[in-house]
Amino acid sequence: MSTKFRAAIIGSTGYGGVELIRLLLSHPNVEITSVISSSSAGTPIADGYPHLNQIMLDKLDGIDIDEIKQKSDVVFIAAPHGVAIELAPKLLDAGLKVIDISGDFRLKSGEVYEQWYKHKAADPTYVEKAVYGLSEVFADEVKGTEFVSNPGCFPTATLLGLVPLVSKGWADLSSIIIDSKSGVSGAGRGLSLTSHYSEINENFLAYKVNKHQHTPEIEQVLSRVAGEEVVVTFTTHLVPMTRGILSTMYVNLKGKHTEDEIIEMFQQYYEGRRFVRIRSKGKWPATKEVWGSNYCDIGISLDERTGRLTVISVIDNVVKGAAGQAVQNLNLMMGWDEGAGLAFTPVYP
Amino acid sequence: MSTKFRAAIIGSTGYGGVELIRLLLSHPNVEITSVISSSSAGTPIADGYPHLNQIMLDKLDGIDIDEIKQKSDVVFIAAPHGVAIELAPKLLDAGLKVIDISGDFRLKSGEVYEQWYKHKAADPTYVEKAVYGLSEVFADEVKGTEFVSNPGCFPTATLLGLVPLVSKGWADLSSIIIDSKSGVSGAGRGLSLTSHYSEINENFLAYKVNKHQHTPEIEQVLSRVAGEEVVVTFTTHLVPMTRGILSTMYVNLKGKHTEDEIIEMFQQYYEGRRFVRIRSKGKWPATKEVWGSNYCDIGISLDERTGRLTVISVIDNVVKGAAGQAVQNLNLMMGWDEGAGLAFTPVYP
Amino acid sequence: MSTKFRAAIIGSTGYGGVELIRLLLSHPNVEITSVISSSSAGTPIADGYPHLNQIMLDKLDGIDIDEIKQKSDVVFIAAPHGVAIELAPKLLDAGLKVIDISGDFRLKSGEVYEQWYKHKAADPTYVEKAVYGLSEVFADEVKGTEFVSNPGCFPTATLLGLVPLVSKGWADLSSIIIDSKSGVSGAGRGLSLTSHYSEINENFLAYKVNKHQHTPEIEQVLSRVAGEEVVVTFTTHLVPMTRGILSTMYVNLKGKHTEDEIIEMFQQYYEGRRFVRIRSKGKWPATKEVWGSNYCDIGISLDERTGRLTVISVIDNVVKGAAGQAVQNLNLMMGWDEGAGLAFTPVYP
Amino acid sequence: MSTKFRAAIIGSTGYGGVELIRLLLSHPNVEITSVISSSSAGTPIADGYPHLNQIMLDKLDGIDIDEIKQKSDVVFIAAPHGVAIELAPKLLDAGLKVIDISGDFRLKSGEVYEQWYKHKAADPTYVEKAVYGLSEVFADEVKGTEFVSNPGCFPTATLLGLVPLVSKGWADLSSIIIDSKSGVSGAGRGLSLTSHYSEINENFLAYKVNKHQHTPEIEQVLSRVAGEEVVVTFTTHLVPMTRGILSTMYVNLKGKHTEDEIIEMFQQYYEGRRFVRIRSKGKWPATKEVWGSNYCDIGISLDERTGRLTVISVIDNVVKGAAGQAVQNLNLMMGWDEGAGLAFTPVYP
Structure with missing residues (x-):
């Protein structure tokens, strides 16, 4: 038995x-x-x-x-x-x-x-x-709870890229713009014209512009971390591929920071959290580099011309954006190794 | 003969x-x-x-x-x-x-x-x-010139979406963020790992973040139209498809305007210009809807929560973004019908 | 008017x-x-x-x-x-x-x-x-008729590759095997799991094996051309692309012929028919080379080790396999130039 | 240590x-x-x-x-x-x-x-x-050897579909035609126009027709199993996807057998070999159903009209067609469980 x-x-x-x-x-x-x-x-x-x-x-x-x-x-x-x-x-x-x-x-x-x-x-x-199970951010609350509400796919990719900045107080909270792109599997197996092969192959489009239901989820978490109400602009696009989300996030910085400082701050924020990987200076992640895995990879670029920061994060929407983070949360709930059952390498190519 | x-x-x-x-x-x-x-x-x-x-x-x-x-x-x-x-x-x-x-x-x-x-x-x-051949904006200068410098693919899609706003003085010029996505043909036929099928299929990535050479081209035109220097944030991404560019543009408005007003202003700006099509309220274009054609389709969304405007424009990068606009410019130079040789329907699906 | x-x-x-x-x-x-x-x-x-x-x-x-x-x-x-x-x-x-x-x-x-x-x-x-409108083969019957039954997409690609051989009496009629591959648009706009993006992208499969309704259509034409009953093996596969059919056909030859002879025979059979293009020795066509056009391109390979002939034909299933051939048939019915309205170049890439 | x-x-x-x-x-x-x-x-x-x-x-x-x-x-x-x-x-x-x-x-x-x-x-x-490491067929030879020559990707998919028939003496050895289709990763990471995204996306083509170097490898194994020289017709095609091979094989049967008998014979041949899965009557496998895994799935269709058998097999070319079978062979060489390190589920979708 x-x-x-x-x-x-x-x-x-x-x-x-x-x-x-x-x-x-x-x-x-x-x-x-x-x-x-x-x-x-x-x-x-x-x-x-x-x-x-x-x-x-x-x-x-x-x-x-x-x-x-x-x-x-x-x-x-x-x-x-x-x-x-x-x-x-x-x-x-x-x-x-x-x-x-x-x-x-x-x-x-x-x-x-x-x-x-x-x-x-x-x-x-x-x-x-319900404990909101953004594993790297709310692990302490997930530990020991009986009930986890697993984050949405867009919020997972987006929040992992924004929370360190907001938490640290470096972000101009009125400036946040999130431009997200998702593979088609995010829409599930239910039939619809926007998942019909001949319509979506060799096509790229925006949808639910300013109307996506993940908007308040992102705002709720950022507001909680910021300690004040945060409103964001959030646009979602459909990419002709099955798996993967990439969020490009634009933030005005409140103070002066170098790209190196920001990268280091991110690395410190996620220290010891194996599933978030911060790219080195001048490198940005691609969705394929996390394909089939539970990783969230993040790259950072500071434009000295505008003083604006660009953060790029990628996940596999079906894994880190859904089933993988759910398993990670189970591991946290049970006090098991966070990576139990998830320690596999992305499938490449 | x-x-x-x-x-x-x-x-x-x-x-x-x-x-x-x-x-x-x-x-x-x-x-x-x-x-x-x-x-x-x-x-x-x-x-x-x-x-x-x-x-x-x-x-x-x-x-x-x-x-x-x-x-x-x-x-x-x-x-x-x-x-x-x-x-x-x-x-x-x-x-x-x-x-x-x-x-x-x-x-x-x-x-x-x-x-x-x-x-x-x-x-x-x-x-x-050299006359900058953004056909719908600078047609008067193109007429009769001997030398046209044809716009880049990203600037074509982007400027057609921004120029009406800037021209009208409605845009907060310090707020412009352009998030562009392109099919792979934009990189040409030269071999490289970033055009290698197994690397790019089922993949989505950002590249040349804050470093793309189309940035100053966009800024030059916007500055000229605005009558003052404009600096923008511009990010390019690669989409796993052959043709198509979609630009998502974020602009803070200086004054109060309804979505209807803005759509109408765009329609008036492009009145009589057959290759720019403004979508009606609540509709946004997809790259496939201009595939193989010289059209630039534009959709508009005003977020009343943030007061921020989102403009979405699509073109076929090889046609309107290169060869098609070049032919359109020849037509203008010669005083022919602007659409001569270009009056074909997008190939769908 | x-x-x-x-x-x-x-x-x-x-x-x-x-x-x-x-x-x-x-x-x-x-x-x-x-x-x-x-x-x-x-x-x-x-x-x-x-x-x-x-x-x-x-x-x-x-x-x-x-x-x-x-x-x-x-x-x-x-x-x-x-x-x-x-x-x-x-x-x-x-x-x-x-x-x-x-x-x-x-x-x-x-x-x-x-x-x-x-x-x-x-x-x-x-x-x-009803006149069966395989334009290059039955043009004489199409001319002047009031009623054309337009061929199926698979039969069009397949018959244009086989009819010259059968017509000439060179094919062992009991040996014909047809292995066809089609893009997804052939299944139409109706929703189904086999046209669902996430199921078909990055996937390749056979369907209706030995059961496809185009089988008797192919056999009827080959039998008519041969003057005796022909039975074929016919398999259809789904390719993760929107447009295009490629048929690979295997035929044992009754007599001895060189590859050069066979290519020349095909060229003669289609002489003056602008929409069929026979590739030169050692070249085979790709579906993309007829994309968006009314062409049927054919390549030929004779295996001297087995004496077996391989014929490869490609069409755009939506054009030559449907709407394009229909227009071609209208042209023939009306006595217009066969290529009226169809004289465009394939879209590449 | x-x-x-x-x-x-x-x-x-x-x-x-x-x-x-x-x-x-x-x-x-x-x-x-x-x-x-x-x-x-x-x-x-x-x-x-x-x-x-x-x-x-x-x-x-x-x-x-x-x-x-x-x-x-x-x-x-x-x-x-x-x-x-x-x-x-x-x-x-x-x-x-x-x-x-x-x-x-x-x-x-x-x-x-x-x-x-x-x-x-x-x-x-x-x-x-060198021992030819087609794991399910030559496991006894692989056990204990120091040197394995791992099979090619096309031969793996093809031979697993043909060996039972040839081994049993049911196949007319002069009739074998193999129509194979492969994803692009089979061509490796080296740059070439035939792996260039814009050329291969939305494209399907045949290559090396009657000239592929895997032909003699297939013939060598079939000849050894048959006890007499076997010559085959073998065509390879490129599919616009990264991973996956599907082989469609046509064989005339020497005697009379029902579809049920043939399916049962295949099941018996592969009994106890976990990585070969025989589909039930009327079902054929898709490449996506083995994606990222070491499985080879096989479907069978007997056409009663022609007496010809169609066998369809699929593998992930990078796993069962290369690295996976190599690991499987190491397991066999070392006397470990055949599936050690390979017991994972295909990634779907």
């Missing part, structure tokens, strides 16, 4: 769910005991994902709180927003640990949630309990 | 040159009388570009000013920077019209040219003569 | 329809008088296809035979199979010329149609009238 | 070498003790491969047999052909185990090698010693 920690995954047929399966299958302390999908319950998961043939023979389970409680210690919710609002409280009440990958519990204000998500907000009691 | 206007193309084996061939082959008033390449002289052009089999049987000529003078009325120079510096003066002195697609004659200051291009600047007498 | 030939397009919101619009907009003898879509009637076509902004202002019409009769001389049907079965007879009875791009009237045997298309076959009277 | 098995990698800056690094970094029994590159010796490997930042800090070594002998137990040679011809004998003479990923020792006939590779063949004494 296994003594591993038992994980259930709700939303196993989405890209976030199937990536959780990939990561947890090689996690030394965890075993997957239930893959759950309300839409495909009863069929083998490999039917919809043939890459799992002979790797995962399990049939998909339906959603049954009692059964989940019997079979698992932690539940990952990798479902579209709105689902966790219903399920997370029940799972928590059943004594399970919960890591929610959706946006349902990220925003502390229900009003703000409803405005940006166009959906009824979650019960505030549970929103209060 | 043909009575068409005779065109020679120097640099016919680059992507700009080969696109000029495509466009001029269907131009009603022009015939190509010489395709010139110093490196491949003597071989049929279809050897290196099999898509031209049975379309263009010509062998490539070498560079011989006398021969060019005999055979042509206008010369397009589509060579790497540094070449036109030598050739353009000779061709002009020989009485030919010249349209230079390289950066050699765009910057009025030799000092600035040398700083950004790391190459000795052109003879100031000829720099002075 | 225009004296141009008036064309209506049924299925204007599919990729075949929208490509017909692109081609006919630059056709010297034709004007588009009605763009028709049963699903989107009443909305401007540019709403769904923004690349047509300021190019085509028309609203989509519904299907009304009387109205079509009033407004047009020829009707292109670019709808999914099953639609033309109903409409084509009515349009023909109304005295209109009809060019059907679907598979509905290609197979002379209703039984075979029903077996491969899983749909009730068309009225045999009209099937009998 | 480590008691792990010590590996050196010659050719560490090629794609095969850098993938060996990725795989060996997570191998439980192995440590990398030297990364070697004659061209980049002295520089940190992460300079050329930033994805290795903070993962592998080593500087590249030059080639020094004595030093290699001091530092390592096994040497992987991942260099272009011609290099191992010189180095492998010296390394073997020094008492090291050698796994050569190049084509230098695959062909038993020096004459055939020189004909296809246009390079002087290796010393026959060492050619004789």
